[in-house]
Amino acid sequence: MKNENKAAKKKLAPLTKKSFITYAMVLIAFAVMQILSSGGYISSMLTGLLVPLCVYSILAVSLNLTVGILGELSLGQAGFMCVGAYTSAVFSQLTSETITQPLIRFPLAIIIGGIFAAIFGILIGIPVLRLNGDYLAIVTLAFGEIIKNVFAAMYVGYDSKGVHISLKSLSNLNLENDGTLLLNGPQGISGTPNDSTFLIGAIMLMLTLIIAYNFINSRTGRAVMSIRDNVIAAQSVGLNITKYKLITFALTAFIAGTAGALYSHNFYTLQASKFDYNLSILILVFVVLGGIGNIRGSVIAAVVLVLLPEMLRGISSYRMLIYAVILIVMMIITSNEKSKAFIEANTQKFKALFKRGKTAEAKEAE
Amino acid sequence: MGFLNNLINGISLGSIYAVIALGYTLVYGIAKMLNFAHGDVIMVGGYVIFIAMTSFGLNSWISILLAVIACTLLGIVIEKVAYKPLRQATSLAVLITAIGVSYFLQNMALLIFGEKPVNFTSVVNVPSLKLFDGKIVISGETSTAIVISILIVVGLSLFINKTKSGRAMLAVSEDRGAAELMGVNINRTISLTFAIGSGLAAIAGALLCSAYPTLQNTTGAMPGIKAFVAAVFGGIGSIPGAMIGGILIGIIEILGRAYISPQLADAIVFAVLILVLIIKPTGILGKKINEKV
Amino acid sequence: MKSIKKILALTVAAALSVSCFAGCGKKAKGDTIVIGSSGPLTGDNAQYGVAVKNAAELAVKKVNDDGGINGIKLSLVFEDDEADPGDKAVNAYNALKDNGMQVMMGTVTTGSCLAVIEKTKQDGIFQMTPSASAQDVIKNDNCFQVCFTDPNQGKGSADYIADNNIAKKIAVIYDSSDAYSSGIYNMFKKEAEAKGLDIVAEQSFTKDSKTDFSAQINAAKSAGAELMFLPIYYQQASLILTQSKSLGFSPKFFGCDGLDGLLNIKNFDTSLAEGVMLLTPFAADAQDQETQDFVKAYKDAYGEIPNQFAADTYDGIMVLAELMKKEKITNEMEASEICEKLKKAITDPDFSYNGLTGSNMKWSEDGAVSKDPKAVIIKDGAYSAL
Helix, strand or coil: CHHHHHHHHHHHHHHHHHHHHHHHHHHHHHHHHHHHHHCCCCCHHHHHHHHHHHHHHHHHHHHHHHHHHHCCCCCCHHHHHHHHHHHHHHHHHHHCCCCCCHHHHHHHHHHHHHHHHHHHHHHHHHHHCCCCCHHHHHHHHHHHHHHHHHHHCCEEEEECCEEEEECCCCHHHCCCCCCEEEEEHHHCEECCCCCCCHHHHHHHHHHHHHHHHHHHHCHHHHHHHHHHHCHHHHHHCCCCHHHHHHHHHHHHHHHHHHHHHHHHCCCCEECHHHCCHHHHHHHHHHHHHHCCCCHHHHHHHHHHHHHHHHHCHHHHHHHHHHHHHHHHHHHHHHHCHHHHHHHHHHHHHHHHHHHHHHHHHHHHHC | CHHHHHHHHHHHHHHHHHHHHHHHHHHHHHHCCCCCCHHHHHHHHHHHHHHHHHCCCCCHHHHHHHHHHHHHHHHHHHHHHHHHHHCCCCHHHHHHHHHHHHHHHHHHHHHHHCCCCEECCCCCCCCCEEECCCCEEECHHHHHHHHHHHHHHHHHHHHHHHCHHHHHHHHHHHCHHHHHHCCCCHHHHHHHHHHHHHHHHHHHHHHHHHHCCEECCCCCHHHHHHHHHHHHHHCCCCHHHHHHHHHHHHHHHHHHHHHCCCCCHHHHHHHHHHHHHHHCCCCCCCCCCCCCC | CHHHHHHHHHHHHHHHHHHHHHCCCCCCCCCEEEEEEEECCCCCCHHHHHHHHHHHHHHHHHHHHCCCECCEEEEEEEEECCCCCCHHHHHHHHHHHHCCCCEEECCCCHHHHHHHHHHHHHHCCEEEECCCCCHHHHCCCCEEECCCCHHHHHHHHHHHHHHCCCCCEEEEEEECCCHHHHHHHHHHHHHHHHCCCEEEEEEEECCCCCCCCHHHHHHHHHCCCCEEEECCCHHHHHHHHHHHHHCCCCCEEEECHHHCCHHHCCCCCHHHHCCCEEEECCCCCCCCHHHHHHHHHHHHHHCCCCCHHHHHHHHHHHHHHHHHHHHCCCCCCCHHHHHHHHHHHHCCCCCCEEECCEEEEEECCCCCEECCCEEEEEECCEEEEC
């Protein structure tokens, strides 16, 4: 018991250190890309990828909070992103004339996207979080698909008579001729102002990381982790399981929603078909490859797995197969008793080797 | 009449869900894991039948037999390679692996068979039944699906309750540790479960692709998920429960699509799952399972 | 473990920064005119992207074999966009730009096309899409369509049904998650009402429930529909035909160009398609020499019968080649210069083109093509003119 306490104390300090290393990494990466792109040294491809890289990193961090900290598998992350993307895009279009300054409008849009996603997160979370494990995964998957389908079937417009909504067809909308069409069914929204920039994306990623690390370190975060590790023990000390689960779920939905807002303001059009099961799985692959519970790992994995397929466009047909293999192999390596023991033994050796090398280097330097 | 026709279609779809749900219920009851890839084994079964019939010109019975063999082997291999190493791991790790396997099968099929859906020739050769001057039509696929699902439920119940291997499965599902102490070979029993479940998936594939004659790499995914809902609805671990749950889910889906909204039919099915889990978490015929501390 | 990760991360970062530098700067112009195209080569919609890619290759080869553009050869760059309406489409577009694209023949699907139209506008690249049929696609002045616009097809179908008195009570089954299908349906409904047709059942399905149509067919049957309008693709149509038969329902069937391909489905009992009517610009078994040559060349090269995506693409490249010859486009020109010239040339009232998908094709400034859809009926397993 004493030992564990010590270990816990020891662990806290490295976590702060860890978070600062991550912040520094993001800042350096941002500075390097900014300098390169201002000098015109990077291809249009990479320039176009800068904002999506931030989007996927943020998504990976948000899912990692659910999977790594809460210990539940959510397969509906793309659904929350969809809600955030749509609501923020609608907000920006409605206010593009009243709030002309994008520096005021866009942050508002991001917050609105996040809040709506969080509302959906809570609405879905209340029934779902009473479930756990496999049931929760299935139901979140289902909700993600339903959100996608409902948005794809929605026609929304407004005219002098007010707002019209139809789930059937454009003509059922009965929009007047001078009315404005906002959501055009499967064709989605077009004409969202392109407010997203790499700077804003990087700031959002930093904020997400700060929120994530502070959440893990907070009282709530620790309560959530104790629920993950042993529900019955957590219950017996009086923790309100549903409340803590719901807080985490809403937080991750909020972050995914803001990522959706960043995404929707980076492209001219937005269609619901983007936010399908495959996207949710892709985010899961980032989390698993980066290490479950490892925030920095999620960011690195997201960046690598978004960039690599674009750089090696030829292998694209094998990409999804490779993702599947990553999921299986990573899980077997990290969760199998034998392979765990094997890795631990070898890391010790490797570390020893590395340290020796370091000291040798240091000596040489002297 | 329209309502009756929809009801018949619902029962038809439901009996296919029932056969798939049996596979889920067996594996979930015994290995205590959600075999996410079960739906994709159905797709593999469909492709085996398709190739046997169109490329090799075999007759439908031999093709189905081949598919059952292939899927049984596939089930055993999946269990050995992906799930067995994770016997002691957390359920999160197992679930992610299962999703990986499902994704692997889907994308392997995409690479091998291509992205184009193929049209499946029905393996059923039963004439359709016309009642009330053709106002109500029961297709051959429907009657076959219903008969086969009943046969499978009866057969499986007999197997589990009357044979030694079946009772071993029961024992493992009740208490793995105690069963092991009593001399039951756990690994063999779990392998057997996967083998039977996957063999059933092949039959489900034949029924599914005959009733809705199209086949592509994602064919099994959605029916698989809905069949899981059916298994939970009926009470996970219960064989007659899977049958009842499957048929109810099929009816709910078709009636929802016909009378509420085609976009929301899936949503309704999942809403049912949530309701069941909140009101009676063990399902209609499930036994109460005490959580171990 | 951590150190391994660090080293890995560093290596990857290094590799990436190298590859980014490799893509730096503007590419020197090659000795060919580069046509860029993007479409889905992987994923659910890959069959359409593959058809476009194949036909584009075939057309470029034909142009080059016939002497190129006043002696200058064309070259084709094709990138996969997975039919993604967002970042994948933009990535593919950027990759094309990095490869020196001067004219764009794409994209294949409406979603990804909408994602890049503002980019081509900004970069001043002439864009022609073979198959993205939504009306929004052509709202910029640099973008033109080879295929019909969706509303045109919907209107054309309703007019045809009403004017020829084919049926009064109509049921529709459409894909509400697909832009093409719902685009046609929306206009069809409007026009049908105007023409006094009675839509007795409006049924839809989505991408996730596209195999079981029993509920939709039953609704049409109960409503007593005489004709079923199917503004969808042929795979789903084949299922609807099969399931209608097993449910004992046999109305007339009417569809749009998406139904082309129905007769070439492997394992499909084509007797079920007897009597199906469709409006399509292209029929692979038409008897004219050009179509037959194209079908033969396509079949020899790729072992498949081309569909309307391939035919539209082939026409598109041929139109581009003809315009380029006329305007004396060279490989040295900037994309924006080419764009201005082609824009003027294609909307020239004197310009018209006789292709696989229609004769006397003309383009107006709004970017839509005018050509006549052919109404055909399936008879004895083949198309015959109505």
